[in-house]
Amino acid sequence: xxxxxxxxxxxxxxxxxxxxxxxxxxxxxxxxxxxxxxxxxxxxxxxxxxxxxxxxxxxxxxxxxxxxxxxxxxxxxxxxxxxxxxxxxxxxxxxxxxxxxxxxxxxxxxxxxxxxxxxxxxxxxxxxxxxxxxxxxxxxxxxxxxxxxxxxxxxxxxxxxxxxxxxxxxxxxxxxxxxxxxxxxxxxxxxxxxxxxxxxxxxxxxxxxxxxxxxxxxxxxxxxxxxxxxxxxxxxxxxxxxxxxxxxxxxxxxxxxxxxxxxxxxxxxxxxxxxxxxxxxxxxxxxxxxxxxxxxx
Numbered sequence: 001x002x003x004x005x006x007x008x009x010x011x012x013x014x015x016x017x018x019x020x021x022x023x024x025x026x027x028x029x030x031x032x033x034x035x036x037x038x039x040x041x042x043x044x045x046x047x048x049x050x051x052x053x054x055x056x057x058x059x060x061x062x063x064x065x066x067x068x069x070x071x072x073x074x075x076x077x078x079x080x081x082x083x084x085x086x087x088x089x090x091x092x093x094x095x096x097x098x099x100x101x102x103x104x105x106x107x108x109x110x111x112x113x114x115x116x117x118x119x120x121x122x123x124x125x126x127x128x129x130x131x132x133x134x135x136x137x138x139x140x141x142x143x144x145x146x147x148x149x150x151x152x153x154x155x156x157x158x159x160x161x162x163x164x165x166x167x168x169x170x171x172x173x174x175x176x177x178x179x180x181x182x183x184x185x186x187x188x189x190x191x192x193x194x195x196x197x198x199x200x201x202x203x204x205x206x207x208x209x210x211x212x213x214x215x216x217x218x219x220x221x222x223x224x225x226x227x228x229x230x231x232x233x234x235x236x237x238x239x240x241x242x243x244x245x246x247x248x249x250x251x252x253x254x255x256x257x258x259x260x261x262x263x264x265x266x267x268x269x270x271x272x273x274x275x276x277x278x279x280x281x282x283x284x285x286x287x288x289x290x291x292x293x294x295x296x297x
Contacts, residue, residue: 013063019225021046022072026128049225068284069099076105089117098284107140119147119285151176206262215269
């Protein structure tokens with residue numbers, strides 16, 4: 001299907017999908033879902049919900065889709081997420097399909113995906129996996145031609161690991177740094193992180209957002225396992241349901257109702273920030289349009 005074949009009011013629509021999955025194979029002390037195990041019933045429900053979503057995405061003929069999976073846990077250790085990324089990547093009306101991952105899974109399955117469409121947003125968690133193993137996985141992604149970014153949580157004890165990553169990753173791979181929740185950065189600390197990630201100042205402090213225009217609720221929405229559509233993960237008001245189509249009538253420009261926005265998957269969509277230009281073509285996987293970061297000495 002080409003863009004010209006999309007009927008009616010076909011638009012570019014980004015979907016942030018988060019199903020019931022809330023389990024992870026890591027036990028990061030800064031994550032509330034560390035080493036949490038989902039029950040077999042929850043895993044079955046998550047699989048069924050994801051398969052329903054991917055079936056809808058394959059059958060819908062109204063919009064050009066981009067999809068980012070943002071599971072509370074680690075999705076790629078589950079076969080149904082790997083199948084979803086491969087399948088969605090091969091749909092002609094899907095522009096991008098990406099997932100947030102700790103990259104603990106194998107990578108060879110990505111050879112079956114469309115490398116022009118699939119992408120990974122990878123987080124390195126020091127102490128949870130051997131450094132060499134993680135770096136090898138990034139090399140495998142590069143060899144497969146898969147788009148990806150790599151990042152760390154900006155805790156003081158992660159600084160040396162982040163510097164090592166920046167030195168060892170290919171120059172074109174973006175290393176992002178997320179400000180640690182609850183951590184206040186001195187200017188000197190912020191400068192050290194900004195030397196690695198020039199965009200760290202966007203993450204350092206929450207963004208005042210109330211009343212400002214945001215793409216969420218118009219061209220970007222979040223979807224849960226039941227198909228409930230909201231403008232984003234952080235605003236609980238419902239816009240309708242994906243599967244009965246009631247959400248479509250609610251898609252329109254709207255201002256942010258929250259006082260602040262402090263998560264990248266939220267504030268990247270604020271129209272008051274220039275991040276759609278910075279990440280043009282790579283908003284979902286957090287890959288800037290042009291490399292601009294320095295290589296530390």
